[in-house]
Structures are given as structure tokens and as C-alpha cells.
Amino acid sequence: MTDVDPHLARLRVYPVKSLDPDDRTRARVLADGGLTHDRAYAVRDADGRYVNGKREPAVHGIDATFDPESHELALRARERAAEGGALPATTFAVGEASGRDAAADWLSAYFGYPVTLEHDGTGGFPDDTTAHGPTVVSTATLDAVADWFDLGTESVRRRFRPTLELGGVPAFWEDRLYADRERVVRFRIGDAVFRGTNPCSRCAVPSRDPETGEAIAGFRETFVERREATRPDWADATWFDHHYRLAVNTAVPEATVGETLAVGDAVEVLGIDDGNPQS
Structure with a gap:
């Protein structure tokens, strides 16, 4: 796709796991793969x-x-x-x-x-202890999901709780950042290289209003129907045993530890690798 300008549009950490977010302009990648203060x-x-x-x-x-x-x-x-x-x-x-x-x-x-x-100041408390890097989604994807449920984009952002949000790309562009179950996609944000491992399987939290906890009836069923209908050709089908998946989980190579991410950093897809996502 030549008409895109992928870049880091938003960087959001969650200092206490499951509680409120905090928008940042910069964050450093820590030893265990998390970002500064994210789920610390x-x-x-x-x-x-x-x-x-x-x-x-x-x-x-x-x-x-x-x-x-x-x-x-x-x-x-x-x-x-x-x-x-x-x-x-x-x-x-x-x-x-x-x-x-x-x-x-x-x-x-x-x-x-x-x-x-x-x-834990070395990388926080991630849900995925294998792919424990930041999660990645695009703003356009959040906009699309907001339209499915007649919600505001910020409500969807708070429901799905991504860490890194990409601008300058169409909805579901981030589905390019993982391959099949045996391989990973290397991509760079600024000077930091990540390995996209899989589309993130979701839980009950996105169905609930982040302020009141009130759930949308039939949320999962509607999401699955719309996600399957809009899943792009570039999204590897081997991951979609179910379609209740959104955003990309990442692993962090050792060389990326200590690098700093900043809003505005360019995003570049580098290629597909076999083997250990953390190597």
C-alpha cells in the first residue's frame, strides 16, 4: 500500500493494571518488554x-x-x-x-x-507472558468498531485498552503485523524493533462501559459477525479460529530494550521471521 503514512499517533500506558489510562508522548522499552509505567x-x-x-x-x-x-x-x-x-x-x-x-x-x-x-518496574504485569510487548492497533480500526456499536472512539479505546495506536493507515492495517502460527512479522517504530506475534483474543471487558461497567447485550456476537465480514485479505486466516480478536500482541527483541518510543515516530514493516519471537 503506497498511499499510507504509518506512524505512532498515540501512546497510552495503564499504570495500574485494569485501572485508568495515561496518555504519554514518550516511553522507554523496559527489560521485560513493557513500557515505562505500563501495568507497573x-x-x-x-x-x-x-x-x-x-x-x-x-x-x-x-x-x-x-x-x-x-x-x-x-x-x-x-x-x-x-x-x-x-x-x-x-x-x-x-x-x-x-x-x-x-x-x-x-x-x-x-x-x-x-x-x-x-x-514490577522491569516490564509490568502483561496478560500475555510470551508476547509481553505493547499491543498495537490503528485509530481507523477503533473508529470502525465505534461505528459498529454507535459508540465514540474514546469509549472503544478505553474498552480495548491498546498501548500503541497507529495513524495514517486504514482500518485493520495492523493485521499486517503478524503472520501465521509459526512465524512473526518484524516492524520498526522509530528506532525500536518489535515482533508481531498474533491478533489479540479478547475477554468480556470490551463489552462494558468503562465508566459504569454496564454491558452491551450481544456485544461479542455482533463483534464476531462484523469482524469476520471486514477481515482484510492480509490478515492471516490461521489465527481466526474465532473472530473475537482485535489489536496485535508483540514480543520485544533484546536489542530493543532501552529504546524510546515517541508520538510521531514512523512505522515500517521489515519482514517475516521464523523461530522464537523473542530472538
């Missing part, structure tokens, strides 16, 4: 399981704001604030263990069961 904190229950939108819809009722300079996390319970509830909005210094413990106490009171707040 995670809430776990007493059994060590993530407290996330897949299992706990109440996460949608939390406003979370993270300050990357001070490492302070502000938490607010929207419904309780509206009802004059007893759980106050509070800011915690989560860069310190004592601050994480205090934030965990607040979250335990909110959820109604004991939780911990954990920190």
Missing part, C-alpha cells in the same frame, strides 16, 4: 489472582490517576462519592512499600475482600 502495578486477591475487569466488574467504578514523577496514585470511588459514601478519595505514595500497603487497604475496603497492590 497490579491488584491481586488472597489467592494471587489479578483483580481485573475480567473477574471483577467493580474495577469500572474506580477513578485512578498516577503521577509518574512522584509515583503518587490517587484513588476515588465514583459511586460512593456520588452517594456520599464513607470511602474518601485518597492519594498514596505507591513508590514505597508502605504506600502500596495503604493503597491496598483502600482497595480492600472498596472491593470488600483483602487485596494487595504489587509493583
Whole structure:
């Protein structure tokens, strides 16, 4: 395609896994493949399981704001604030263990069961522990999905929670960034090379309003029908045992660790490789 200008249009990290996003203009690739401050904190229950939108819809009722300079996390319970509830909005210094413990106490009171707040500054807490790099989607794809459900693009962006968003390309252009189940696609954003591994299989979270948690009836069925009807020829069919997939998972070669991504960086497809996606 010669009439495209692929570039990084948006860079969005999620300082606390499953909570609110934070738009950035730059981010560095960390040792374990994540980006600076992306999913650097995670809430776990007493059994060590993530407290996330897949299992706990109440996460949608939390406003979370993270300050990357001070490492302070502000938490607010929207419904309780509206009802004059007893759980106050509070800011915690989560860069310190004592601050994480205090934030965990607040979250335990909110959820109604004991939780911990954990920190990993080497690459965060990704869902995919093999392809643990940032997820990639295009703005045009989010626009298309928004049209399917008569939603705003920002609502779709918050539902699917991508990290890297590409501009200058048509809808589903990112489906060029993976191959079949035996190979990966190498592509470059600025000076950072990634390996696209697979289209991301989705969970129940995109069906829910990111502010209220209210679900759209039949969301998955409608999405699957529209995604199958619009899947481009360049999307490798071997991945589509089902069509509830959107955005691209990536792996990070060792040489990319330490590189910085910036909004506006050009995107270039380099080729297809066999073998280990992390080599």
C-alpha cells in the first residue's frame, strides 16, 4: 500500500493494571518488554489472582490517576462519592512499600475482600507472558468498531485498552503485523524493533462501559459477525479460529530494550521471521 503514512499517533500506558489510562508522548522499552509505567502495578486477591475487569466488574467504578514523577496514585470511588459514601478519595505514595500497603487497604475496603497492590518496574504485569510487548492497533480500526456499536472512539479505546495506536493507515492495517502460527512479522517504530506475534483474543471487558461497567447485550456476537465480514485479505486466516480478536500482541527483541518510543515516530514493516519471537 503506497498511499499510507504509518506512524505512532498515540501512546497510552495503564499504570495500574485494569485501572485508568495515561496518555504519554514518550516511553522507554523496559527489560521485560513493557513500557515505562505500563501495568507497573497490579491488584491481586488472597489467592494471587489479578483483580481485573475480567473477574471483577467493580474495577469500572474506580477513578485512578498516577503521577509518574512522584509515583503518587490517587484513588476515588465514583459511586460512593456520588452517594456520599464513607470511602474518601485518597492519594498514596505507591513508590514505597508502605504506600502500596495503604493503597491496598483502600482497595480492600472498596472491593470488600483483602487485596494487595504489587509493583514490577522491569516490564509490568502483561496478560500475555510470551508476547509481553505493547499491543498495537490503528485509530481507523477503533473508529470502525465505534461505528459498529454507535459508540465514540474514546469509549472503544478505553474498552480495548491498546498501548500503541497507529495513524495514517486504514482500518485493520495492523493485521499486517503478524503472520501465521509459526512465524512473526518484524516492524520498526522509530528506532525500536518489535515482533508481531498474533491478533489479540479478547475477554468480556470490551463489552462494558468503562465508566459504569454496564454491558452491551450481544456485544461479542455482533463483534464476531462484523469482524469476520471486514477481515482484510492480509490478515492471516490461521489465527481466526474465532473472530473475537482485535489489536496485535508483540514480543520485544533484546536489542530493543532501552529504546524510546515517541508520538510521531514512523512505522515500517521489515519482514517475516521464523523461530522464537523473542530472538
